[in-house]
Amino acid sequence: MKGDDHMNAKKVLRTDLQQLIFLGIIVAMKIILGQFSFGPATVKVGLGFIGSVLLGYFFGPLWGAIGGGISDLVSSAIFGNQGGFFIGFTLTAMVGPLIYALFLYNKPVKIWRIIASTVLVTLIVNIGMNTLWLHIMYNMNFNAALVQRLPKEVIVPWIQMVVIYFVLQAVSRVKIKK
Amino acid sequence: MSKIIVGRYIPGNSLIYKMDPRGKLLVTILFIFAIFLANNPVTYGIVTVFCLMAVIVTGLNAKVFWNGVKPLIGLIFFTSLLQLFFMTGGHVFWQWGIFAISSYGLINAAYIFIRFTLIILISTVMTVTTMPLEIADAMEWLLKPLSIFKVPVDKIALVISIALRFVPTLFDETLKIMNAQRSRGADFNDGGLIKRAKAITPILVPLFIHSLETAIDLSTAMESRGYRGSEGRTKYRVLNWSKYDLISLTYFVLLVGLLLIFRTH
Numbered sequence: 001m002k003g004d005d006h007m008n009a010k011k012v013l014r015t016d017l018q019q020l021i022f023l024g025i026i027v028a029m030k031i032i033l034g035q036f037s038f039g040p041a042t043v044k045v046g047l048g049f050i051g052s053v054l055l056g057y058f059f060g061p062l063w064g065a066i067g068g069g070i071s072d073l074v075s076s077a078i079f080g081n082q083g084g085f086f087i088g089f090t091l092t093a094m095v096g097p098l099i100y101a102l103f104l105y106n107k108p109v110k111i112w113r114i115i116a117s118t119v120l121v122t123l124i125v126n127i128g129m130n131t132l133w134l135h136i137m138y139n140m141n142f143n144a145a146l147v148q149r150l151p152k153e154v155i156v157p158w159i160q161m162v163v164i165y166f167v168l169q170a171v172s173r174v175k176i177k178k
Numbered sequence: 179m180s181k182i183i184v185g186r187y188i189p190g191n192s193l194i195y196k197m198d199p200r201g202k203l204l205v206t207i208l209f210i211f212a213i214f215l216a217n218n219p220v221t222y223g224i225v226t227v228f229c230l231m232a233v234i235v236t237g238l239n240a241k242v243f244w245n246g247v248k249p250l251i252g253l254i255f256f257t258s259l260l261q262l263f264f265m266t267g268g269h270v271f272w273q274w275g276i277f278a279i280s281s282y283g284l285i286n287a288a289y290i291f292i293r294f295t296l297i298i299l300i301s302t303v304m305t306v307t308t309m310p311l312e313i314a315d316a317m318e319w320l321l322k323p324l325s326i327f328k329v330p331v332d333k334i335a336l337v338i339s340i341a342l343r344f345v346p347t348l349f350d351e352t353l354k355i356m357n358a359q360r361s362r363g364a365d366f367n368d369g370g371l372i373k374r375a376k377a378i379t380p381i382l383v384p385l386f387i388h389s390l391e392t393a394i395d396l397s398t399a400m401e402s403r404g405y406r407g408s409e410g411r412t413k414y415r416v417l418n419w420s421k422y423d424l425i426s427l428t429y430f431v432l433l434v435g436l437l438l439i440f441r442t443h
Contacts, residue, residue: 017405028348029385031345032352050382137297140261145260163378167378167379174383
């Protein structure tokens with residue numbers, strides 16, 4: 001892969017409005033992907049994280065985070081929020097794309113970047129913040145909430161890394177003829 | 179792969195449908211914070227009664243609400259059970275190694291169970307009685323104060339409405355792409371981990387290209403119809419406060435008042 005290849009899709013969008021609309025559509029894509037999951041029944045992997053990666057990869061930390069927040073709001077409006085409306089989960093949805101952006105935005109796709117960003121997202125977002133929200137919302141014992149979430153968070157990141165690698169490889173190859 | 183319903187809105191004409199979505203959204207968000215105030219049996223009783231009142235006022239079948247709770251019922255039970263074993267204190271009824279069932283644990287498990295159910299119920303009331311478009315408008319209104327901090331609220335509003343508009347379209351597109359790939363032998367639910375991860379790209383890349391093309395086409399269409407940024411535009415869809423919003427306001431003030439009086443300080 002050449003270093004400048006991954007800029008192609010971004011170069012196609014020339015105006016500010018095109019960028020904004022593309023952001024809106026990627027947010028819609030994240031919401032839809034979030035409704036799908038794959039894998040055996042024991043470890044279901046939701047696909048929403050792909051949307052977060054795309055947001056970070058294409059729009060950078062600021063707009064990636066904004067897009068993440070919007071995706072949480074819009075999916076709550078359409079599907080209802082499983083577990084209730086809570087501002088903490090909107091924050092969570094913002095931090096994921098932000099971390100991915102710090103590692104992947106305007107950078108060549110490298111395996112270490114994918115591993116580092118996924119590990120950080122898992123630690124900060126899924127294990128740290130989401131557990132904290134459950135603790136605050138439901139007054140759960142923090143350790144109990146952690147014990148409940150940990151097994152999944154130990155397995156799923158590795159699957160996510162593989163998926164992110166293939167997705168970014170594929171997406172950075174996309175060339176639009178215009 | 180999934181059973182998806184776009185929009186959970188169920189038409190009706192009870193009191194709650196006549197309320198302004200902004201008021202409803204605000205009360206829903208604040209209700210969840212109000213639950214944090216409950217800390218003894220009396221206050222938990224009060225929030226339960228208030229939540230059930232909201233549920234009854236919708237005038238909808240109980241099944242609607244059961245459907246809201248059903249997907250999470252396993253999680254709720256599991257969470258409550260974990261709490262039961264982790265919280266210690268008070269009278270111990272049963273002990274085995276590190277696991278113990280105590281009176282303190284039992285009460286806490288019950289509280290968590292109630293909290294979980296109430297939060298889901300009240301959120302269901304919100305999403306079931308309000309159209310997604312109205313909820314999005316209400317969110318836009320709630321975000322407005324952020325413009326003080328130079329948050330580009332009008333741009334965010336544009337992104338919200340585009341995302342909302344494209345979720346159903348893109349969802350249909352996703353299913354079409356999946357079926358097209360399946361008809362040529364793609365298999366999304368079989369094989370090892372890497373094979374499955376690879377199987378996602380034949381869905382994602384066409385979807386992605388389609389999104390890019392849509393963005394370009396839509397921006398051209400919007401610009402040719404005179405769109406030059408969100409400033410200096412009028413609003414066609416306007417939200418109006420009504421007298422019914424006083425009811426939800428009273429409901430909330432009453433709830434918080436009672437909770438503050440009866441909670442253990």
